Amino acid sequence: MKSTINAKDVAKLAGVSQSSVSRVYFEGAKVSKKTREKVLAAAEELGYRPNEFARSLITNRTKIIGLVMKGVQNPFYPQVLTQFTNSFKQHGYSVLFVHTNSDEIQTEDIETLLNYNVAGVVITDATMSLNVAESFKENQIPLVFFNRKLSRSNFYSVCCNNLNAGRAIAQYLIAEGLKNAVYISGNENTSTSLEREQGFSEVLEEHKISYTKYVSDYTYEGGYKTALTISGKGNLPSAFFVANDIMALGVLDALRKQEIQVPEQVKVIGFDNISMSSWPAYELTTWEQPIEKMVEETVNYLLSEIAEYTGLAESVELDGEFVKRKTT
Amino acid sequence: MKSTINAKDVAKLAGVSQSSVSRVYFEGAKVSKKTREKVLAAAEELGYRPNEFARSLITNRTKIIGLVMKGVQNPFYPQVLTQFTNSFKQHGYSVLFVHTNSDEIQTEDIETLLNYNVAGVVITDATMSLNVAESFKENQIPLVFFNRKLSRSNFYSVCCNNLNAGRAIAQYLIAEGLKNAVYISGNENTSTSLEREQGFSEVLEEHKISYTKYVSDYTYEGGYKTALTISGKGNLPSAFFVANDIMALGVLDALRKQEIQVPEQVKVIGFDNISMSSWPAYELTTWEQPIEKMVEETVNYLLSEIAEYTGLAESVELDGEFVKRKTT
């Protein structure tokens, strides 16, 4: 028998109407100082909290942001999750966390987001079929692809400038005397991996330097196995460019196991600058993604679209930073 | 102008009443096969989805579980997060993710959970003041402390059997010829750290072996610094028991930096068995928490309490497993 107290109860105690109570809690509504105080006092006494569901029902808006994430196991993403949650909290929004196991978001997950009529959606490292994505547009729910771009689509995305990063890394390696390289990609259909490779390969081509590509899966184990395979073949490149840090750590451990000296025999560069990359056991040279800026950009866009929906689609690319450590 | 279609629209198209539409989507309600088919067909055609907020408003129930987490940066917790989210999804529940920055959950976070009238709450690695916790009881919202116990309180908690684990670790070390030990604790007011120490110290006392306690903070950097401090003093113990893996990895790196041989000069044991502990760079001996079982236990409790609230308070402790690697 939960005696849920509502605005009416507060109104009665405060000696005002339910409307006035409502207005006290509705940002932007006008109430006189006197009634506000009466209402707040009564509310305090009764322990009143406005029912979010009733509010949402009538305003057709929620204070919920859907956050879709796949690779929570990759230490890059807990940072992202933390920052998003904190930032949204500051703006009065809560986070509905959706974990997807497959690269492409399942229909049931989409349904969840739509059922809860989320105010906005952030998709960090997954894709979705175009027609499903369109259903968000139909419902005028702003959507941001974070650290991913959906090819041939018309959605807002916020990424690190992967192309430039790939280029810069290539240039750095070339300046250090690169002869030939290996690029270890993540899941091959992710825009991040593709763009990093593209920038990298462009510059290499300009300098007539060849590289070999190996496809892995963004995991430590994947990096480890791939590096073992490569070193097993005997001919090491002068450098590995690995699509993310967690794979790069696997590469480093595999090389260490084969007693291959880094960076003397082969250089290794990762991407993301996760916390482990700075650990003494690794000291990985990498590219730091400007997470704070990326999150801020994402949040700002969502908030402005929530305030007034325009459906603006753009690819925002923020510069990262080269972090030189001891693997190059 | 989002034309949200409702049960009435579907009813009209299907040639039935709104009640019948409602019944089709309400589990356990009785509808004839014929109307169900008509309704589903109409719903499909219109793209109807029941409005969760209207539902919740009237049933006073939600399909949302509040998940409160603090140390998402500790690789132990992303696993926990993943498993909880997946498990709840299977049971038709969504996860409202609440990140708290301080050890004790802030009032605003509690308010969020109460405002959304969550069906249940999991608190993974934070505490809350007793009177706040009571507000969940008042509202009959089931609550589980996961991997934490709230002292002097009356709540359901699910943990690894930390006491036994601490004992087993002590016994193992003693069998290996332990002379003296160091225990590196996490935040000192966490039940996990205290219980691990208690089990550890009990057995050590029985064998008249002394140990020193250093208080750290459950982070890599904390473990690193603490180990540096200790080794800087010159007198190494024969073993470190570290309250969690991520600190233990910091300890290993610090020892390595000082060129102290592990396990020859000093043994190191962690707790959690996070994925990094099995990496070749560390090969950390540790204690594995039975995460799946713990999650399952938590989910089952919550579901049963959601079905029928009893307020049952119990401390469930599940056995973990010693994982011997190369640091002992």
Place this chain on the structure above:
DNA sequence: TTCACTTTTGCATACGTATTCATAAAAGGG
């Protein structure tokens, strides 16, 4: 004080669904 004008308040209604109650339809039993 009076009047014109602004601000605040209360009333009534709507949001989209679940649910009670009465009624209609179907099923079962002889």
Place this chain on the structure above:
DNA sequence: CCCTTTTATGAATACGTATGCAAAAGTGAA
């Protein structure tokens, strides 16, 4: 086939809030 019992349906209402509208209360100048 009729009567009884079960099952399925529809009409009406309630959940707790926001909001348009009209009435009331302030405000300030003359």
